[in-house]
Amino acid sequence: MNTPELCLGALLCGDASGYEIKQRFETIFSHFQKASFAAIYPALTRLEADGLVTARVETQQKRPAKTIYSLTEAGRQRFIDALHESQGDEIFRSDFVLQMFFAELLDADKLAETLERHEQRLRETIARLEAVRDQGGHSPGQRFTLDYGIAVKRASLAFVEQSKATFIHEEPEP
Amino acid sequence: MNTPELCLGALLCGDASGYEIKQRFETIFSHFQKASFAAIYPALTRLEADGLVTARVETQQKRPAKTIYSLTEAGRQRFIDALHESQGDEIFRSDFVLQMFFAELLDADKLAETLERHEQRLRETIARLEAVRDQGGHSPGQRFTLDYGIAVKRASLAFVEQSKATFIHEEPEP
DNA sequence: CCGTAATATATCAGGCTGATATATTACGGC
């Protein structure tokens, strides 16, 4: 899915400004999609021109004015169509795994740091997803995405923990 | 890591043409990195200009001539430096998870197909990684990347299998 | 003999990221 289609999906969760759509990418979608402001704002302009969203300006007392976008019925249908046509493609790219591929070229110190840093990031991600899950109020689909993320990250963490012994050989204190 | 740096890594596994480097991205690196021809060829030209690789043309009896690239010592050192400086960033983007997030908007048929298609892809990926692993001859680091991929994909598969019942309600035959 | 696949390189349009810029307000510290 490209950024315009993803914006339609974000707006399915409720009317929002470009800034608020970006926030949705960084919260509810954060573990499986992302988009930058530089992709979102032009996408919204284009979607409005195509009649898939409508825009209204909202002036705020204590904040800059914002342009709120709403899905039109055509926009809603377009997103549902895109969801049905999607092939469910996944992209995984990892510099961590690349580092491990060439583990023999890393200093012992750097290798240990790489593994521990990755472990820590996995723990943080798991904790964050669990916190969101435990807030409750999710649809079965939303719940699936959280539990799926947690299951996968836990498996990664377990594997890294278990592999540490193979790669890190503690030097005795001098 | 950007494409030029990744090409240096690919060349660490032995001299290669642009075409052969692409093949390495599709085999040994396939489960954690990727790059297209349109990124690889300009990268190699640039790396040669920077003295990080050398090029030689090799004419073949039964194939078009190819330009073989070799790492220079500077190129080797540059890659090792990049490996040490890398923050081990990971990118995961999944249209499958997006489909599940909005599972309620999918037809029952499409939802079942989405889950089964994803299951099948996971099984294929696991089988491919296991086949490579079972060929043997890998360094500990390479072995780690294969086992890590297998562990993560198995966890994904187990979770999807277990979740199917929640989302797919078999209609009795009419 | 024909079509398809593999080898080998190259390029282009378009999409996206990361960085940067601008303006406003809120808030904590001193």
Added chain:
DNA sequence: GCCGTAATATATCAGCCTGATATATTACGG
């Protein structure tokens, strides 16, 4: 009361990258 930092809100640009497409040659199966 002042200053810096953070959050809100939008916008733009260079540069990188993908997907598609093009070209030429050879191998192979039907």
